[in-house]
Amino acid sequence: MKTLIVGASGATGKQLTEQLLAAKKEVKIIIRPHSNIPESWNQHKKLHIIHRNISEMKVEEMTEIVSDCDAFACCLGHNLTLKGIFGKPRKLVTNAVQLICEAILKKNPSQATKFVLMNTVGNQNRDKCEEISPAQKVVVALIRFLIPPQADNEKASDYLRLKVGHNNPKIEWVVVRPDALINEKEVSHYSLHPSPIRSAIFNPGETSRINVAHFIAQLMQNNALWNEWKGQMPVIYNE
Template sequence: MKVLVVGASGATGSQLVAQLLLKQHFVKVVVRSPHKLPESWKNNDHLQIIVASILDLSENEMRVIVNDCDAVASCLGHNLTWKGIYGQPRKLVTDATKRLCNAIKSNKLERTTKFVLMNTTGNRNRDLDERISFAQKCVIGLLRLLLPPHVDNEKAADYLRIQIGQNNKAIEWVAVRPDGLINEDQVSDYKIYPSPTRSAIFNAGKVSRINVAHFMADLINDDNLWDKWKGQMPVIYSSSQDN
């Protein structure tokens, strides 16, 4: 299987690439700064490095990149700096998701392409009755006003839910919602739920980036797992959390 990963130089994206390579998939990555990548990637016959900014690619370049890919995974996010949070592009995740999906659709392939988006538990799945407290609603409202990356995550998932939907012949999707991300060296036990089991604001759980990457890679690799979660926004917690 051939998989395109965008956001591959990030903390979770790099873990996803490693997990996919362990499963012997051929991986394409689009990165702006190849010097940040592990040296082992640059000599790996299963890895193709495309040096570019994802939003600077032309429509034709995007179509060519995704044309032979069975799956596309986005681990894009905003750097936690003043420029990363409040600078441009403010709609990085949303715009990249739209452009990648448009490229997939425009190729008019006879097969369906999997699209996996890394999202956040701070974003509700509005296809389900995910109830949150009034206090959490107030905080989320403030986040929408004060933190552009939160709105970006919401709009990216909404694009998949509403515009791509559940019966698209070209694209099937899953939006993975991790809670508080931490760094660990090894994959550990984790749990997957259709909706959050705790407050993302007032009682957040934790999950390692490598566990998120492992689940995303398994979604791409395992058709049975994919069929279970496609068109949904599963939440992932480390099993050590008391949910």
């Protein structure tokens, strides 16, 4: 199995890359030309690094890149700067998800590939009609209007839910929703839930990035776990 990771230079993407390499899996990553990555990655025999801006790539180029991959993870996020939040591309994640999925379909794999999208608990799973309080609805609507990454996260998951769908023979997907992200050095106990068990706005929990990476890595490697969560949007909390 070879896994393609986009967003591998980010805090969670780095953790995922490290965990898959530690498990002796072959990994391919797409990172911006001047991204900061561990020096050891440049000499790693199981890691193929592609220095490209994914927002500038076309389907033909991506189709060639995905030709030998059967698992995909998108850990992209907007930089927490004024330019990153309010500048272009405003649909960074959505466009990347669409680009990769179109490339997979053009490749026409003989069996279903795995696609994991890292998202946020602030994005509801509209397949489940998750209920939130009126106050939270107002706050989320304001965030959606004022902060472009919120709408981007929603549209990215909607692309998988509605465009790729739940019965696509070529692409199976899971959307992983962490709560407030924190940094920890080691994987710790965490819990998984089909829907949030607390308010993402008024009573948020915590999720360490290394735990998110661990869950995604396990999804890639454990078919029983994959079958449990495919087509869903599990929420992950630190215990």
